[in-house]
Amino acid sequence: xSREELHxxxxxxxxxxxxxxxxxxxxxxxxxxxxxxxxxENDIDRGMLERSLELSSQELLQANSEMRAVIxxxxxxxxxLSPDGxxxxxxxxxxxDLLLEKETYRGxxxxxxxxxxxxxxxxxxxxxxxxxxxxxxxxxxLAIRGKEEFFEARLVPLPEGQIFVIIRNVTLIRxxxxxxxxxxxxxxxxxxxxxxxLRDANERLQELDRLRTDFISSVSHELRTPLTAVIGFTHLxxxxxxxxxxxxxxxxxxxxxxxxxxxxEDISIIMREGQRLTALINxxxxxxxxxxxxxxxxxxxxxxxxxxxxxxxxxxxLIRQKGLRLTLELNAEDHxxxxxxxxxxxxxxxxxxxxxxxxxxxxxxxHTETDGxxxxxGVSDTGIGIVPAFHQRIFEKFQxxxxxxxxxxxxxxxxxxxxxxxxxxxxxxxxxxxxxxKGSTFSFALPLSVRGCRIALxxxxxxxxxxx
Amino acid sequence: xxxxxxxxxxxxxRDIIGDSLEELVEKGxxxxxxxxxxxxxDLIAKERPDLVFLDVMMPEMNGFExxxxxxxxxxxxxxxxxxxxxxxxxxxxxxxxxxxxxxYVTKPFTPADIMKAxxxxxxxxLLPTGLTSFQxx
Numbered sequence: 001x002s003r004e005e006l007h008x009x010x011x012x013x014x015x016x017x018x019x020x021x022x023x024x025x026x027x028x029x030x031x032x033x034x035x036x037x038x039x040x041e042n043d044i045d046r047g048m049l050e051r052s053l054e055l056s057s058q059e060l061l062q063a064n065s066e067m068r069a070v071i072x073x074x075x076x077x078x079x080x081l082s083p084d085g086x087x088x089x090x091x092x093x094x095x096x097d098l099l100l101e102k103e104t105y106r107g108x109x110x111x112x113x114x115x116x117x118x119x120x121x122x123x124x125x126x127x128x129x130x131x132x133x134x135x136x137x138x139x140x141x142l143a144i145r146g147k148e149e150f151f152e153a154r155l156v157p158l159p160e161g162q163i164f165v166i167i168r169n170v171t172l173i174r175x176x177x178x179x180x181x182x183x184x185x186x187x188x189x190x191x192x193x194x195x196x197x198l199r200d201a202n203e204r205l206q207e208l209d210r211l212r213t214d215f216i217s218s219v220s221h222e223l224r225t226p227l228t229a230v231i232g233f234t235h236l237x238x239x240x241x242x243x244x245x246x247x248x249x250x251x252x253x254x255x256x257x258x259x260x261x262x263x264x265e266d267i268s269i270i271m272r273e274g275q276r277l278t279a280l281i282n283x284x285x286x287x288x289x290x291x292x293x294x295x296x297x298x299x300x301x302x303x304x305x306x307x308x309x310x311x312x313x314x315x316x317x318l319i320r321q322k323g324l325r326l327t328l329e330l331n332a333e334d335h336x337x338x339x340x341x342x343x344x345x346x347x348x349x350x351x352x353x354x355x356x357x358x359x360x361x362x363x364x365x366x367h368t369e370t371d372g373x374x375x376x377x378g379v380s381d382t383g384i385g386i387v388p389a390f391h392q393r394i395f396e397k398f399q400x401x402x403x404x405x406x407x408x409x410x411x412x413x414x415x416x417x418x419x420x421x422x423x424x425x426x427x428x429x430x431x432x433x434x435x436x437x438k439g440s441t442f443s444f445a446l447p448l449s450v451r452g453c454r455i456a457l458x459x460x461x462x463x464x465x466x467x468x
Numbered sequence: 469x470x471x472x473x474x475x476x477x478x479x480x481x482r483d484i485i486g487d488s489l490e491e492l493v494e495k496g497x498x499x500x501x502x503x504x505x506x507x508x509x510d511l512i513a514k515e516r517p518d519l520v521f522l523d524v525m526m527p528e529m530n531g532f533e534x535x536x537x538x539x540x541x542x543x544x545x546x547x548x549x550x551x552x553x554x555x556x557x558x559x560x561x562x563x564x565x566x567x568x569x570x571x572y573v574t575k576p577f578t579p580a581d582i583m584k585a586x587x588x589x590x591x592x593x594l595l596p597t598g599l600t601s602f603q604x605x
């Protein structure tokens with residue numbers, strides 16, 4: 001190894017010991033070479049370490065700059081305190097929030113910067129931070145240039161009992177919170193007011209509801225009582241005439257005979273019209289209750305075939321009187337439905353009565369079939385039929401087919417609207433298919449019972465509830 | 469002797485019911501009348517009628533109240549009550565039966581309705597000959 005190949009530092013050290021003209025003895029060549037190599041390796045390692053330190057410093061500088069930028073961007077005031085509250089360093093945020101000139105803070109105790117109330121809060125907070133080693137938040141007002149501002153201070157513990165304080169002006173947040181609170185109070189007042197109005201309206205509605213119920217009850221009573229006199233006395237008069245008066249009269253005299261006949265006819269008209277008026281009152285009251293939602297609906301498992309048979313039994317005499325033929329084709333396999341038995345009987349009686357009323361000859365056919373989840377019931381007649389213009393209108397109140405000025409109405413005009421209400425209450429629909437002079441089919445569909453209900457048994461026939 | 473009490477605040481309704489029962493009266497039935505629930509209850513306690521035709525809507529004491537009072541008195545258990553009312557809704561009828569009524573007739577009614585109710589309610593042994601419930605139309 002030549003002198004030139006030795007590491008510079010080793011060369012200088014050898015030179016210091018051996019003088020300028022040192023010669024490395026042969027037996028030490030290897031040892032000196034190894035030392036020189038070690039110095040070179042050390043240089044390389046140091047270079048790498050310095051490079052690494054340089055990079056870390058740059059990163060640290062970068063991170064520090066970023067943090068400073070972030071802190072600068074904050075509007076908050078930052079204080080770095082000693083354990084007793086002395087300000088070691090600070091960043092003053094918005095100068096508008098400062099009590100003193102920013103250069104004058106360093107070296108003062110934070111407790112001494114403001115009035116006693118605020119100072120006490122800081123003293124207490126610093127004590128708690130020192131004691132617990134956790135962050136403590138306080139809020140306090142400060143009068144700055146004659147204007148009251150609100151601040152929030154967060155005191156964060158640092159190593160060796162030092163404290164970092166972040167102070168933020170929360171006046172706007174507080175104002176917003178107060179506004180929100182005020183708005184909430186106003187909103188609550190409005191809601192309370194509306195609730196009161198709704199309650200009052202509800203009470204008025206309940207009162208109206210009660211008045212309507214009373215009205216229906218009164219109307220029912222006030223109409224039925226005089227009607228009882230008309231019907232009751234007419235029957236009594238008729239019976240007394242037949243059993244007491246007429247047998248005493250010599251009716252060989254043609255005029256007397258004619259008069260007796262006329263009296264009998266007049267009485268029968270009063271009786272018939274009395275019954276019609278009763279039916280009208282019943283229909284009006286039923287429809288009023290249904291429209292007012294005051295009908296007390298029953299809900300039970302029903303066999304619609306039994307309902308049809310019941311209605312047929314109730315209307316049998318009408319059908320026989322007119323000499324019409326009745327056919328039943330109850331083909332629906334499942335005929336169980338959930339509903340109100342009396343009201344569905346009412347539907348069937350109304351439809352059969354209508355069919356009889358408007359059919360002079362031929363037949364009435366009652367048929368059932370299932371249509372998916374529905375049971376469809378039809379009442380067909382061979383009567384006068386209905387022109388298409390009336391197919392929808394007949395289900396509305398007081399709508400009768402034809403000109404009522406030239407042809408007297410043959411019913412109350414309420415039967416079909418009542419049927420519609422009842423069927424629709426059961427979740428069904430009702431419709432008519434008809435051709436003038438050929439006949440009509442009134443059909444209604446009801447949902448089949450989905451729960452496979454058990455059918456209650458009824459004595460049959462039972463025309464009115466109290467005859468059960 | 470069959471005793472029948474007719475209770476209604478409307479005089480002509482009492483007359484119609486009474487006249488409807490003419491057939492029974494002719495054969496010995498005795499009719500009593502009351503124009504309100506309170507008087508009816510007094511008469512029922514005093515006379516123990518076999519049958520009462522009882523109006524529902526009446527001043528002082530309504531028919532349901534009278535009915536409940538009669539049916540809760542063990543000593544009056546033999547008195548049969550027919551409620552006569554203008555309210556024929558099912559819940560009215562149910563309320564009538566709950567108060568203990570034996571039968572229900574709604575207004576307007578015919579004399580035949582009243583006779584039919586009387587025949588059904590009276591013990592056949594009490595009915596005059598020819599008017600037993602087995603022979604009704």
